[in-house]
Amino acid sequence: MRLSSKATTLLILAAVIAIAPVFFPSSYYFRVGSLIFVNGLAVTGLVILIGYAGQISLGHAGFAGIGAYACALAPVHLGLHPALAAVLGAALSAAIAFLVGRPILRLKGYYLAVASLGFGILVSMVLSNEAQLTGGPDGMAVPELGLRAVLKAIGIDLSNTEFWYAFSGLVLVIGAWLALNLYHSPTGRALRALHGSEVAARTVGVDVAHYKLVAFVLSAVYASVSGSLLALQNKFITPDVAGFMHSIEMVTMAVLGGAGSMLGAILGAAILTTLPQVLTVFQEYEQLMLGLVMMLVMIFMREGLLPSIARRIRGRAE
């Protein structure tokens, strides 16, 4: 029996997440792993936006910021459980993405990139300047999720880093599963159609503006949830999470690995998350490297790392 590509992708992802800990010499690697999954989740959202619909956003860190600060603020001011706060953050991100995207996505060209860029910078400015609410650039504490204590009570005792590895890994698999389902749905086909040619898509009756908006809103929710996971894991958050460089990092991860391929994009997230840990001496040149990687991939591997290499190997095998 041949497995569908969807099942293969999910199986590979789940297997890697489950087996990798066997090779971890210390629990520091669980921390790096969970960061990869958190970034991978945001990048999965970008696969929907960039890979499926062919749109680009330079302000997704803004949504991550909303998700993160929702987890910090809602429990304090509204008395919500942190998990509900994350849901609230996702709803808020979706609403804002809808309001920002609705007028913009009627236009052709790079307007979404510019508008989202402005939106992202706006969010990080508000977070830095409204110091009495957000703690300003010094950041603020985030309450404990409490799930680890529940697991401990039923006999599953995990260390903090182990728990976040497992939990964010699980959320990533769920996120990837939803995104892959979308790919094979009528909405997914409409998105791919407008990616190929907006004119052709419109001719066959696809409401182009509507479907672009759907992709934008969905990807904003993914970014928001990834921000919430980061905040809950670190139990402390600063406006850096919404910074411009974080937006660029996300897009670079997606494009590096291959925005059209789920595993490729997650691989991109894995590479760019581990790279600063491996090359600690090159910290000064990190932004330079990001730009260089992006340019090289765009010039020599336009589909991204994984799809390009896969094609090359397949070509040689034939």
Added chain:
Amino acid sequence: MKFSLTTTALAGTLALVLGFAAPALADIKIGATLSETGPASFLGDPEAKTLKMLVEEINAAGGVNGEKIDLIVYDDGGDPNKARTFATRLVEDDEVVAVIGGTTTGTSMAIIPVFEDAEIPFISLAGAIEIIDPVRPFTFKTPHTDRMACAKIFEDMKKAGISKIGLISGSDGFGASMRKQCLEIIGEYGIEVLADETYGPTDADMTPQLTNIKGKDGVQAVLNPGFGQGPAIVTRNYAQLTVGLPLYQSHGVASDGFIELAGAEAAEGVRLPGTALLVAGLLPESDPQRAVVVAYKDAYEKATGKPVSTFGGYAHDALRILVDAITRAGSTEPSAIRDAIEGTSGLVGTTGTVTMTAEDHLGLDLSAFRMLQIEKGGWKIVE
């Protein structure tokens, strides 16, 4: 085909990470995560240089209790999330016995839980009072707090018989935090704020705010909590408007750069609290800090060719406290080091004389600050 390729690629990434895990052997391992690059690099860079210089010095002199120090420094670029990952790495992978760092308040607050969970002593180099208040068992810090700077300024005002002041503060993180700290304790000194103005961190002219303050009846002095270029512009505008009242600046601009930026003429007579390090050459022979700050200043300037900064001094003090604690503990057990740090008594550093207790993980009193006055483009100690 696709399956094996993906697995290979992921395994490759993993191998890359694992290959980096080979731990070094023996010695006393001390970790640091500092913001050597990024927006806080003017703080983190002298801190990292100071630590490296001092560790070399200590090792050349035979180390601590006969063991060499192995210093592991990571550059977090001022990003709290990266700092958190490096902190986890220092504790879990490098297995250090103590950590210095957290250049900014943001990075320090983000990594405190890591050390408290792992029970590894941590000495922060950031300013905010939240780091040590409430006291956490394994967290310490070396820089004095904004509140202490406020207290020093108010003491000086009280001595001069000033009881009604105008406040003009920057709305950036530093200015806003110091304004808050000052207002919290101002009542204890019987001083009243008649005007409370603010300016944005990138404003180029503060004449309107200063005119407001000048127009208020009864104002006897003006205080400007701020950081960066703002206070220099305030000082220039203040001279242009000939306000004619004493002007107090904060420790945030206690550097020669401030006098250059404001101009010696406009800055004439400005008072501010600064550390002994800034006026190392002016300290009297009898000053207990003189030997320490002069030695550090000379060594740093010789090693790096750059002028010494207060921020490097924070790292200097942190390492001295740590080495002193390890020597007294006679052990490299993190909990023993923690107890010894808490027992630090009368240790002379660049920021002051440090005496810690279970309730005080900073250990500095107001003598840590010197009240300085700018005269003819230079500093004068006025106490």
